Amino acid sequence: MNLPLAPQTLAKPRERVFASHLTLYISVVLVAAVASYAVWARTRSIFSCPASGYSADxxxxxxxxxxxxxxxxxxxxxxxxxxxxxxxxxxxxxxxxxxxxxxxxxxxxxxxxxxxxxxxxxxxxxxxxxxxxxxxxxxxxxxxxxxxxxxxxxxxxxxxxxxxxxxxxxxxxxxxxxxxxxxxxxxxxxxxxx
Known part of the structure; x- marks a missing residue:
């Protein structure tokens, strides 16, 4: 039995799939940006040196x-x-x-x-x-x-x-x-x- 599908029925799942892919993409980009900044800080900034020598003087x-x-x-x-x-x-x-x-x-x-x-x-x-x-x-x-x-x-x-x-x-x-x-x-x- 072939039933014609209404356009609204297909649109909802596509929007959800697109939204979940966009969320995943943004999450991956944010994690990559944070990770690359952490590597940069650990190798090129003050965080590349040990912090064990601090004291009042x-x-x-x-x-x-x-x-x-x-x-x-x-x-x-x-x-x-x-x-x-x-x-x-x-x-x-x-x-x-x-x-x-x-x-x-x-x-x-x-x-x-x-x-x-x-x-x-x-x-x-x-x-x-x-x-x-x-x-x-x-x-x-x-x-x-x-x-x-x-x-x-x-x-x-x-x-x-x-x-x-x-x-x-x-x-x-x-x-x-x-x-x-x-x-x-x-x-x-x-x-x-x-």
């Missing part, structure tokens, strides 16, 4: 994520982490590269200065920073240190590294480094909870 100075890189130059120059304040109050100020900073970031150094009742600050910079940036920074911070320990390896070459040039001369640098500071706060919160 520590932040991430450099992260190898391609879209993050240097933070310490801006943290000092724009006093984002109150680094200038802390460095200005030190009795002994260490100047040099990040290698010097790493070498003296030990319990033995902290214990020695604690026993001597002296405050110290490790002002070492990545990129093998030189005297030109240190001189500008010291002029800005007016330190009260009575002893300076300087890692002299290439320190007195009058060169400005790319991060130093950025903080000194790029008008967009303050916003860029404040953004990096914001993302460190986000990373710290996210990594503590996840």
């Amino acid at each position: 520590r932040y991430i100075a450099y992260c190898g994520g391609a879209n993050y890189g240097d933070y310490e130059h801006g943290a000092f120059w724009f006093n984002l982490e109150h680094a200038l304040d802390f460095a200005s109050e030190a009795d002994v100020l260490f100047l040099g590269t990040s290698r010097m900073e790493k070498a003296f970031s030990t319990t033995a150094t902290a214990d020695w200065f604690s026993a001597a009742s002296a405050r110290y600050y490790l002002m070492g910079f990545s990129y093998g920073e030189h005297v030109s940036f240190a001189e500008a920074l010291l002029g800005k911070m007016h330190p009260r240190a009575s002893v300076y320990v300087i890692d002299v390896e290439d320190f007195f070459d009058p060169i400005l590294t790319p991060p130093a040039q950025t903080v000194l001369y790029d008008p967009k640098a303050p916003d860029r480094y404040e953004g990096k500071q914001f993302w460190q706060q986000v990373q710290q919160r996210v990594c503590k909870t996840v």
